[in-house]
Structure formats: C-alpha cells, structure tokens
Amino acid sequence: SQQGEEDPQALSIQEGENATMNCSYKTSINNLQWYRQNSGRGLVHLILIRSNEREKHSGRLRVTLDTSKKSSSLLITASRAADTASYFCATDDSNYQLIWGAGTKLIIKP
Amino acid sequence: GAVVSQHPSWVICKSGTSVKIECRSLDFQATTMFWYRQFPKQSLMLMATSNEGSKATYEQGVEKDKFLINHASLTLSTLTVTSAHPEDSSFYICSHATSGTDTQYFGPGTRLTVL
Numbered sequence: 001s002q003q004g005e006e007d008p009q010a011l012s013i014q015e016g017e018n019a020t021m022n023c024s025y026k027t028s029i030n031n032l033q034w035y036r037q038n039s040g041r042g043l044v045h046l047i048l049i050r051s052n053e054r055e056k057h058s059g060r061l062r063v064t065l066d067t068s069k070k071s072s073s074l075l076i077t078a079s080r081a082a083d084t085a086s087y088f089c090a091t092d093d094s095n096y097q098l099i100w101g102a103g104t105k106l107i108i109k110p
Numbered sequence: 111g112a113v114v115s116q117h118p119s120w121v122i123c124k125s126g127t128s129v130k131i132e133c134r135s136l137d138f139q140a141t142t143m144f145w146y147r148q149f150p151k152q153s154l155m156l157m158a159t160s161n162e163g164s165k166a167t168y169e170q171g172v173e174k175d176k177f178l179i180n181h182a183s184l185t186l187s188t189l190t191v192t193s194a195h196p197e198d199s200s201f202y203i204c205s206h207a208t209s210g211t212d213t214q215y216f217g218p219g220t221r222l223t224v225l
Contacts, residue, residue: 033153042144042156042205043214053201090154 006089006101007012014109019076021047021104023089024069030092031063032072044089046074076106086110113137114206115135123194130190133204139184140206142216144179147211148201160187160204163167166183 005024013019023032031050035043047063049056049072057064062075076083086105092100113136123129133143143160158179159167166179178190191198203219 030151035154037214040142042159043146043154045153046154048153059134099150 006104008104009102010105010107012107013079014110015079015081016084017079019079019083019108021074021087021105021106022071023073023101024071025089025091025099025101026070027091027099032063033090033092033098034061034063034072034074035088035090037088039085043088079106080109081108081110089091114204114215116202116204116220118220119218120223121219122223122225125195127192127194128190129194130188130197130221131204131222133179133187133217135185135188135206138206140187140204141184143181143187144205145187146203146205148203148219152188154203157189159188162187177205191222194222196224198222199224 007022011019027051031048032088033048034046036046037043037092047056047061049063049065051067054065060077065072074087084107086103089101090101092098115136116136117132141162144155145157145160147157148154148179156169157172157177158169160179161180162181162184168169168174176192181187199222201219201221203207203216205214205216
C-alpha cells in the first residue's frame with residue numbers, strides 16, 4: 001500500500017549539483033527507508049534510519065528524519081548521471097509491513 | 111493496477127526441508143519479476159531478478175543454489191528455499207514492474223518460519 005507522499009514528483013538537475021527529495025508520512029513509524037529504482041530494475045535499498053535517529057550518512061547520501069513533522073529528506077550531493085533513477089521512501093507500520101511513497105523521479109543532466 | 115498474488119502467505123517448516131513460494135501475476139504478462147527478502151525491522155533487500163524463460167539474475171551475496179528461481183511462464187515465478195535453516199526465516203516478497211514505467215506492484219508476501 002502507499003501512504004507516504006514524496007515531493008517533488010520529478011526533479012531534473014545538472015550533474016554536480018545536489019538533489020534533495022522529501023518524504024512525508026502519516027503514522028508512527030519504527031524506521032524509514034530510502035530505495036532507488038533504475039528503470040526496469042528492482043528496488044535497491046539505500047539507507048534505513050530509525051525513529052530515534054535524526055540524521056544518517058552513507059557516501060554521498062544524507063538522510064534526515066523529523067518525527068515531529070513526520071517527514072524525511074534524502075540529499076544526494078555532487079550528483080552524477082548514474083544517479084538518474086526513481087527514489088522511494090518507505091515506512092514500516094506496527095506490523096513491520098512497508099508502506100511506500102509514490103516516488104521521486106530524478107534526472108541528472110550531463 | 112496490476113495484481114500479484116503469492117502462495118502460501120505463511121509457512122512453517124522444519125530445518126533442512128525445502129519450501130517453494132509461488133508468485134503469480136493475475137492480470138498481466140510478466141516477463142520480469144523481482145524477489146525480495148525482508149527481515150523483521152529491516153529493509154527490503156533485492157535478492158534476484160526473475161526472467162521468463164531464462165536464468166535469474168542474483169544480487170551479490172545471494173546464493174543461487176540455495177534460492178532457486180524458476181520463471182517458466184509469463185504468469186508464474188517460483189522461489190524455492192532449499193535446505194532451509196532458521197536464519198532463512200524471513201518475509202519473502204515478489205513484485206513486477208510494468209514495462210516502460212517505474213511502478214512496482216508487490217505481492218502480499220510470504221512469511222517463512224524455519225524451526
């Protein structure tokens with residue numbers, strides 16, 4: 001099921017620029033996860049941030065979580081053409097079932 | 111939207127036995143399906159890409175001899191966990207991405223418990 005909302009729906013930037021995507025959700029969560037999906041491929045897990053964490057880094061990725069606002073952001077720094085993909089956030093409910101956002105389509109222009 | 115079903119929804123088995131999980135596309139022809147595994151409180155991890163009529167493509171770290179995937183028709187992909195052990199206990203989910211879009215349609219998942 002889909003409950004989260006992501007914005008923007010699509011984002012096009014120049015290579016080298018930073019890309020920021022946001023995700024909002026409605027219920028209490030155990031954790032929030034970000035995934036990437038290249039066209040026609042499966043979802044690839046990027047980062048998991050727990051509800052008691054506020055920020056997490058992985059390489060060029062930075063994820064923040066604000067549980068008071070029920071929102072998260074994914075920042076990709078120094079973007080590359082290979083970062084072109086759709087990015088999804090997912091939260092897990094009390095039954096540990098994933099609830100997905102609609103995704104942000106990111107296009108990196110060379 | 112596309113409908114994906116999985117069977118069984120929940121299975122409990124003894125250690126050492128093999129378990130087959132079916133993933134069916136009910137209203138479309140799926141040339142490609144994806145298999146994921148999710149441990150409690152953890153992320154969805156892509157295991158393999160199932161290709162109709164050809165060998166599956168496995169992600170790094172996934173043992174192809176342990177997780178056998180067969181995609182014999184456009185509506186059915188199966189995942190067989192061979193010689194299951196307690197550490198294989200997990201939630202297994204299949205999905206399909208319609209051609210030309212990035213929308214994934216997930217099956218309801220199969221919860222495997224190995225005793």
